[in-house]
Amino acid sequence: MKCLAFILLLVLTVPVSAQKVPGISGGRVVDLTYAFDASTVYWPTAEGFKLETDFEGVTDKGYFYSAYRYSAAEHGGTHLDSPVHFAKGKHTVDEIPLDQLIGPAVVVDVTKQCENNPDYQVSITDLQSWEKTNGKIATGTIVLLRTGFGKFYPDRKKYLGTDERGADAVPKLHFPGLDPEAARWLTENRSIKAIGLDTASIDRGQSTLFESHRILFDKNIPAFENVANLDQLPAKGFSVIALPMKIKGGSGGPLRIVAILNR
């Protein structure tokens, strides 16, 4: 019955806009993606995003033309971590079934817990507490964790804990993530499609062994990182469409992720 209710909500929301289709009142699409530019947040050791100009201006034939080249590390800005990023033989970014990237989604809000603790790890208790209010996390759900750190983006010092670069900066990273025990609880007790959050990594900044990555990715559950605008989403009752750049053999890549809200 819950599934049916969700579907019926979608009738009024996807993919029709109120403006364009007379007589149908549509839902709002929320972009959960940061734009890629020189300020895009990358890991301290990674190469940032670059856009170089091939041409920009009026051609000798008299018309305007602009074209650029882009380059970056896979894991920066709003991006997807493929299971193969930390789990040998698991899905590369082009191999993730589209069905895992489109589906009903929920937001687990741990803003308060993170407010004075940039090293906070989202716990089993946080997930269970969400379920007490909102019902069990259904099979096929996309889980989004809202730590509140999105409000700092792209201020690296506040968002990452350090604005330094290079290997020496890595121990200075402080931002919340998912507790490996909670990652294990999700893989063993729930059947989610994917997980995402509003920090730079599904493991907290102080992680050294990236256990949550490894636990989730071993089960082919991808992660969305540096997800934007989670403060614009309700706890449940909306859907997520998360389409990564289809890089053959990629361990991840730029992600365009949107939510379709109930009106």
Next chain:
Amino acid sequence: MKCLAFILLLVLTVPVSAQKVPGISGGRVVDLTYAFDASTVYWPTAEGFKLETDFEGVTDKGYFYSAYRYSAAEHGGTHLDSPVHFAKGKHTVDEIPLDQLIGPAVVVDVTKQCENNPDYQVSITDLQSWEKTNGKIATGTIVLLRTGFGKFYPDRKKYLGTDERGADAVPKLHFPGLDPEAARWLTENRSIKAIGLDTASIDRGQSTLFESHRILFDKNIPAFENVANLDQLPAKGFSVIALPMKIKGGSGGPLRIVAILNR
């Protein structure tokens, strides 16, 4: 009534899979995207896609890790042309409203017309003939042109007309596109969200002035190029979700485009 019927079809298709949600029979998601790799088709003058390894193997901490860097010109593979690519001051790729990238779609099949004519231009007559069978192209439609050239991808010689590179190869390009007169007819008589096709450019290979680009882009109508798997779509009754990489100020970029079919 047609809108309502379309919405009702979607009830059964978006975004729920038959497998994952018991009791609900869902629609099929079709990936209309080619993967990016060394064989990805680019314009003869453009730099191709490169994936470089940052790390791949077992770290000194004992777990597997892989990460890469990517680089390419914006306009290759399955990608989006932003209006600013040919129209000064019009939308950059990050500025295109999401509503224009999600919506009901149609396929205009001109496979037969292109079979023995790689210089074919999709005409007003082709569009009107589609409408005679299927009804008027509704406001807010995403129009996909199927020339049949998708079957040649990524064989550059067959797909582009030449596998040579550099400026001297450009006059040797032979593949179908949209007649500028048909582009004008669409902008003046219909109100479409976006247009796409299964060749490398919305103007045919033999175009020198790129009029269809300029006519469409001047009206802020983006184009999807090198779209895959159009042979798997019906003439109408499905939706398209086309999410480009959000490059700040980009004249285009990698596009992940999918169709949601009626079951």
